[in-house]
Amino acid sequence: MKIGIIGSGIVGQTLGSALADRGEDVALGTRSPDRLGDKRGWGKSLDDWLRGVEHRARIVSFPDAAAHGEVVINATPGTVSLEALALCGTGNLRGKILIDVANPLDFSAGMPPVLTVSNRDSLGEQIQRAFPDVKVVKALNTVTAQLMVNPAQVAGGEHDLFICGDDERARKEVAQLLEQWFGWRNVIDLGDITNARGTEMLLPLWVRLYSMLGTPMFNFRVVR
Numbered sequence: 512m513k514i515g516i517i518g519s520g521i522v523g524q525t526l527g528s529a530l531a532d533r534g535e536d537v538a539l540g541t542r543s544p545d546r547l548g549d550k551r552g553w554g555k556s557l558d559d560w561l562r563g564v565e566h567r568a569r570i571v572s573f574p575d576a577a578a579h580g581e582v583v584i585n586a587t588p589g590t591v592s593l594e595a596l597a598l599c600g601t602g603n604l605r606g607k608i609l610i611d612v613a614n615p616l617d618f619s620a621g622m623p624p625v626l627t628v629s630n631r632d633s634l635g636e637q638i639q640r641a642f643p644d645v646k647v648v649k650a651l652n653t654v655t656a657q658l659m660v661n662p663a664q665v666a667g668g669e670h671d672l673f674i675c676g677d678d679e680r681a682r683k684e685v686a687q688l689l690e691q692w693f694g695w696r697n698v699i700d701l702g703d704i705t706n707a708r709g710t711e712m713l714l715p716l717w718v719r720l721y722s723m724l725g726t727p728m729f730n731f732r733v734v735r
């Protein structure tokens with residue numbers, strides 16, 4: 512499957528290598544495909560990233576990544592996601608599933624970060640309103656990048672992933688893709704995109720748990 516990833520940091524790189532290594536056709540998007548030697552946030556330089564990917568992957572501009580993807584992934588900071596997606600060009604995203612893994616966290620005053628939108632709105636909804644022809648599915652935003660692509664690393668994979676979005680078929684397709692791609696067995700479909708409020712508001716708790724546990728390799732499990 513052709514996958515376009517918008518965002519070249521640790522999340523874009525981790526998703527991109529895992530998908531490319533299982534044979535998907537990945538285009539990783541950056542605003543600066545001409546500066547492959549620059550280190551990217553918590554990730555590597557894109558030169559190093561390309562060297563580490565076993566199979567086919569390419570580095571392209573945001574619009575080219577969006578145009579390439581049958582499914583597109585938003586892996587940009589939530590504070591700039593609307594700008595980043597606008598750079599992709601509406602036509603390149605139209606009609607597609609956009610898996611939104613971003614969190615609207617503002618780190619400008621240091622740790623812990625604060626949510627820039629919460630309770631009555633969410634980043635997922637903002638993206639859906641700005642791009643009404645896109646099928647936004649919020650997913651993977653409540654786990655660290657390494658766990659996104661390998662849930663079995665914690666408790667043998669027996670923990671839960673939340674997804675939501677307005678298009679029911681798109682939610683079902685994303686749940687299937689996440690199982691096929693990474694082995695996510697327990698996907699909880701929360702319903703429409705307003706449920707992104709809840710999954711994004713988990714982040715202050717997630718950040719606190721990270722600092723208490725000393726590792727990002729944990730997740731939530733809902734028991735009944």
Ligand SMILES: NC(=O)c1ccc[n+]([C@@H]2O[C@H](COP(=O)([O-])OP(=O)(O)OC[C@H]3O[C@@H](n4cnc5c(N)ncnc54)[C@H](OP(=O)(O)O)[C@@H]3O)[C@@H](O)[C@H]2O)c1
Pocket residue numbers: 517518519520521522523540541542543551552553554585586587588589591594595612613614615616651652653654655656657
């Ligand atoms: N870290 C995790 O494990 C984790 C887990 C769950 C969810 N998330 C969420 O995943 C998202 C990505 O995280 P990350 O750490 O990989 O991202 P990051 O390194 O902070 O973001 C990198 C990407 O954002 C682009 N960017 C930066 N400023 C921009 C602007 N003003 N306009 C347009 N694009 C801009 C960069 O462009 P260039 O390519 O040109 O540099 C780059 O592609 C975040 O929303 C984060 O909250 C992270």
